[in-house]
Amino acid sequence: MLKNYLLTPGPTPIPPRVLETMARPIIHHRTPEFQKIIQEVEEDLKYVYQTKNEVLIFAASGTGAMEGSIANLFSPGDKALVVRGGKFGERFGDICKAYGIEFTALDVEWGKAVDPKMIDDVLKKDKKIKAVFTTLCETSTGVSTDVEAIGKIMKNYEAVLVVDAISGLAAIPIKTDEWGIDVAISGSQKGLMIPPGLAFVSVSPKAWQVIEKSTLPKYYFDFKAYKKALGKTDTPFTPAVNLMIALKEALKIIKEEGLDVIFEKHKKMAAAIRSAVKSMGLELFAPEAYSDGVTAVKVPKGIDGEKLVKTMRDKYGVGIAGGQDEMKGKMFRIATMGYITPPDLIVCIATLETVLSEMGYKFQLGSGVVALEEALR
């Protein structure tokens, strides 16, 4: 009889209106009925991406689209610049390695954001760099990158800008066209509020020119095949039909609420979480470059971080995320995006208080909830 509250940065909770669509009898994908869904989803994704570019849709998780961005932009001998400040930034480097693409790594301490000037410096020195890879919101650290500033710098160079916005899209502002993002990657299970299984990329005219010349092998993630199919309101391979229908409904909710209202809500909720944990004497992992979609908090000394997350989940039904890789056991993360609401945050902070107190952490019980309520009212 445990009642579950999910506050993880993906999957995020799914609105009942969206869940319900997935229990409907399946339809075939080569029909006018499904073509209408492709059309609506494409149009609404452009709204969320704030772009006029094509948005390609893959039946895959976000990593598939990350690989696609590398396989479609490069040819053997090309060079990349990869900003690595967390697990997902590192992934771009790993994919470059898998494809034999040489890259300059801009390693940023976990919890810090890259200084856009550093990108300028590298591009100035190395004219061979063909694409820059960065992360809008690094899920593993809760850090948000100033993509707008990077975009401004990149207007002086021929290299294309690739942004992993998997945790960012529909969670925090992204202005694909205005900021000059050539390839923006996303996934379905974060701000878009549907289950994992769909990945997206928006592709700018400049990126298409580069893609035309790319010779790395690709098939399932061949961007050109998806563009061609999109022109016929079709997909090159069998789409994830019921996830597409769920997405249609989720995008409808997002449009009804309005992106600006959503971003404002996330901002307020994230500020409230930051205020709450600080009131409990906890330390933010990314105090300067925080994202409003997910907040990373350091586990206090003497407390077992893995046990904390497990106890909240298994004893109280409250799902938050732990730390990944080098931060395992040393961090927890609370999401504030999509269908996560202020009452969910109250449950989360109250439970965090309960469990930390059970585990022997010394603080004023109730201080987190009070700060949260103050910030939310």
Added chain:
Amino acid sequence: MLKNYLLTPGPTPIPPRVLETMARPIIHHRTPEFQKIIQEVEEDLKYVYQTKNEVLIFAASGTGAMEGSIANLFSPGDKALVVRGGKFGERFGDICKAYGIEFTALDVEWGKAVDPKMIDDVLKKDKKIKAVFTTLCETSTGVSTDVEAIGKIMKNYEAVLVVDAISGLAAIPIKTDEWGIDVAISGSQKGLMIPPGLAFVSVSPKAWQVIEKSTLPKYYFDFKAYKKALGKTDTPFTPAVNLMIALKEALKIIKEEGLDVIFEKHKKMAAAIRSAVKSMGLELFAPEAYSDGVTAVKVPKGIDGEKLVKTMRDKYGVGIAGGQDEMKGKMFRIATMGYITPPDLIVCIATLETVLSEMGYKFQLGSGVVALEEALR
């Protein structure tokens, strides 16, 4: 108020018990709860595959796993043998091309099955062939291949056997281990009765040895990463959570019913469809090498095949598939697998009779339904 009956060879209808699971609140994938699901699904997939090999699960459609089988087995300079007797056999060749892998094509007339001896002949002459690619049930033609016979031949060679069983698994018998299939590929939206979005491959110890040496680039479909994660009851990338939960339920139904009972049912239903269309004076597209999962029928002279399929769907709510590529407008296909039942077949054949008659095709009205009833009783 159109009531829909879906008899397409993927997606196939989804049992209500399975649909219902997808409307449940989502859970996180890095939890003991989801690990239990991975475990159950893995075990039950092995039952359906009739294998002791690992079965890897991808968030992708079947084509992704087809690409994976090429990217994971080969290195530059390797050679393949591809049996091409339909759209999906051709796809293996297309993927080889995309990866620069030279291949010998065994082109088989659409509607015919490959003669296993032809494979023996090629392998005898060309010792450089590292893998043979064939299709258990070619969805585009309704042809079933004698994979057992091919497997026997291949025991004399070092090359590995890769079988596209996307439309075949859980539809018609496949004995992965007994027949010596090294890599068997499948998808979720056919015999497994869930929506599209999951792909599978079983990998034999012999195939793993080849994979160890492969140097083609891969990341999202890197079989070794999935094997490693499976060892920890995990997935390397975010899995399609609610499709996995749906799959768990669908596999439970399959186990409850029993594979043999299911195959027998499909066999009887497919025989009934063949008998029905023949009674109406129609011609089977694959009269000798038919599959019991999908039956391809030639559109009679003077009838517009595309209009036939559209009218059945849009006026009567009965979804069947048309012909693909070179067979567009010249063929229709009726599936007999998964959650398609004898009453669905009656609706389908009666509607086919109605529409063909409306379109001016001359035959004895009712002859199809009578033959169907006789075969089904």
